[in-house]
Amino acid sequence: MNAARRWYIYLVCAISLQAVTWAVIALLRNLLAEGGGTIASIAFQIATIIIALPLFLVHWLWAQRLAAREGNEREAGLRGLYHYGMLAGFLAPIIANAYSLIAFLFWLAAGRPGYEPSFGDSSSPLRGILYNLIAIIVCTLLWFYQHRVVTDDLKSIAEGDTFATLRRLYMFVFSAWGLIMTTTAIIHIIRWIMFQFGGRNDLLILGGGIGYLTDEVARLMVGVPLWLVFWRQAQHMFIGPIQAERESALRKFYLYTTVFVAALSAVTNMTLILAGLFRRVLGLPSQGDIRTPLPIILGMAVLWAYHAFALREDASHSAESAKQGSVRRLYLYLIAGIGLAAFLVGLSGDISVLIRLFSQRFADPLRESLAWFTAALIAGLPVWLLPWRQAQVEAVALTPEGVEARRSVVRKIYLYFYLFVATMTVLSSAVYILYRLLSLALGERGEGNLVTGIAQAVAYAVVGVLVWLYHGSALRGDGDSNRRELAQRLKDVRVAIVDTGEAGFGRALLDRLQREELGLNLDLISLPAQDEEARQAIQAKLDTAGVIVGPWSMAVDGATVHPDISHSVVNSPARKIMIPVPMSGWDWAGVDVWNTEGLMQQTVRAVRQWAGGEEIKAVRPMTIGGIIGTVVGVLILLLLLVIPLLIYFAGGF
Secondary structure: OOHHHHHHHHHHHHHHHHHHHHHHHHHHHHHHHOOOOOHHHHHHHHHHHHHHHHHHHHHHHHHHHHHHHOOOOOOOHHHHHHHHHHHHHHHHHHHHHHHHHHHHHHHHHOOOOOOOOOOOOOOOHHHHHHHHHHHHHHHHHHHHHHHHHHHHHHHHOOOOHHHHHHHHHHHHHHHHHHHHHHHHHHHHHHHHHHOOOOOOOHHHHHOOOHHHHHHHHHHHHHHHHHHHHHHHHHHHHHOOOOHHHHOOHHHHHHHHHHHHHHHHHHHHHHHHHHHHHHHHHOOOOOOOOOOOHHHHHHHHHHHHHHHHHHHHHHHHHOOOOHHHHHHHHHHHHHHHHHHHHHHHHHHHHHHHHHHHOOOOOOOHHHHHHHHHHHHHHHHHHHHHHHHHHHHHHHHOOOOHHHHHHHHOHHHHHHHHHHHHHHHHHHHHHHHHHHHHHHHHHOOOOOOOOHHHHHHHHHHHHHHHHHHHHHHHHHHHHHHHHHHHHHHHHHOOOEEEEEEOOOOOHHHHHHHHHHHHOOOOEEEEEEOOOOOHHHHHHHHHHHHHOOEEEEEHHHHOEOOOEOHHHHHHHHHOOOEEEEEOOOEOOEOOOOOOOOOHHHHHHHHHHHHHHHHOOOOOOOOOOOOHHHHHHHHHHHHHHHHHHHHHHHHHHOOOO
């Protein structure tokens, strides 16, 4: 089935089936749960069913017939998207209506506490129950049918990568939904229990007494089985025989995202508690209630610990794939970045407060600032240190994993981002200091305390310099580790440079690589060999080389070299880096024609990439469009940086 036809069929099937589903649900609700409904609504629902149902059946039978006839149709990614999209489209209303039904039943059992439920008919318990039950029954029947179709497809074909990815996405989305419902319910139930101990009006904060509890118990009763079903399925797939499940980046994304959200929520609420504690110590009136953030900390701490344990269990069952490593590093640097930002904000704020103490009374505004900044500093420090130390331990290792960690784009973004922030902080502080000093020298007496303002700018500049030095040292350490790892890995590797005599290309390449100082053992082999003894010596060098660099013709019988030499090149276990030098009567499809200097640059870069353990890729010159785009981008960036300064000095701020 071609792609356009497939999109047409499955879009029509999805839209028409959903239209029929909700028309049937609405019609049954009107007839059974809402006292008959209006004539117009019933007529519209019947019309939708009469028109949409045959439309769905025609297109679905067409899709099924094509799937049975064409071997690759059942494996199509769009068919998998339709399957799991429809499964999700039926399961989501089942969950929502199950929660509403259970909450409504609890509301009735609790004696109808004094608020009107939004999930049922309070005037008629039977109608309220039927309203949700109808949607649950209809969607459950359709979900089971769709699930059987998916099962039949997977019995007749091997699950492809796209199908597996869609299945995992479906599985982890609903696992996350169940986890969110479960965690939210536990937090709210703990909060309800805590609010039982306090003043009489405390429960008004929660929007009502027993009704609040019944809603959360209902949420828990739906969330726990939902999470367990899908999480146990994910665990079963992980420990099964399929290696791809253990190497899934989506699983790692789910786990690390959960840990990240839990950590961020716990730290944020811990900051609130610490700020409240410092407010009390500093004699300020208390704000908020510890019973509001404390349940969040408890719930998120349990969530964090469980999924961190799951990650350790994953590591014990399977080696980490490259994609999983990228997801893990993204998590580590996100946590470290947030923690360091909180720590630096707290540190800078505390320094600012201490400096202002020399010119101001230690009144409530300064105490308020000191409480919040100190809380951010204390909460942010461990959040930065723990993941940062873990990332650093991996990055300094002279192993392939360490090389991958140091080469990680996420690490470079993290380090250069804080270098940029530190540089901008020092720049703005230096500009402010010089501006105030020049204003003073020119006779201006500005408002405010000059010494305090300059002292704050100096303090911020010092913090910026320290941040810049620390992250700069981390980058230099990465470079040192890379050089040591490279020297250790290549100390016994010989690089054979084959020179076939084209204008001294091999000799020039040898000189260029020696200037690169890559620490390679370079050996120049000049061809053609004049006698048998010379050829045997060359063959011996090729057999023991770790990598062979030379024109492509060295591996072709009779092109420019002796057949014995070309056989030695082909049969050598060394890595071969072939140079596409032009030759009369031979052309390379899809390969640019380079001049001698371009070939030299590309070859040196390829050897450097090989030495660094990278994938060998060509670098193409920037096009005119790329140059123009770069210039425009730089100009826009300069404008964004310069305009605020111009407005400031023009008196706009």
